[in-house]
Amino acid sequence: MILNVKISPDGTQMKGLYKDDLGWQQMGKCEIDRASHVEFDTDTQQWKIFIIAEKRYLKTMYTNRAEAIQAEVDYLNGILFCN
Numbered sequence: 001m002i003l004n005v006k007i008s009p010d011g012t013q014m015k016g017l018y019k020d021d022l023g024w025q026q027m028g029k030c031e032i033d034r035a036s037h038v039e040f041d042t043d044t045q046q047w048k049i050f051i052i053a054e055k056r057y058l059k060t061m062y063t064n065r066a067e068a069i070q071a072e073v074d075y076l077n078g079i080l081f082c083n
Contacts, residue, residue, distance in 0.1 A: 004016055004017070006081070015080055016080065017035075017080075018032060035051070036050060036051050036076060038068045040065075045063075046063055047063070047067075048061045051076075
């Protein structure tokens with residue numbers, strides 16, 4: 001498993017994408033906030049991605065949920081690790 005994380009300079013915060021197989025509880029008490037949602041739009045019959053911090057939906061919509069989830073992960077990794 002490859003996991004990218006960013007740790008704050010003071011060591012009190014860690015940012016990365018949640019994975020069920022990581023075992024976060026072994027690190028102690030955690031607070032986990034959602035960064036996004038993948039939602040089905042009944043009007044367009046497609047999947048869309050909402051980025052919570054930006055308070056907006058990404059422009060591209062997807063007919064396949066798995067593709068939308070992969071695009072969500074790619075976008076969030078870009079925000080966290082490419083800036």
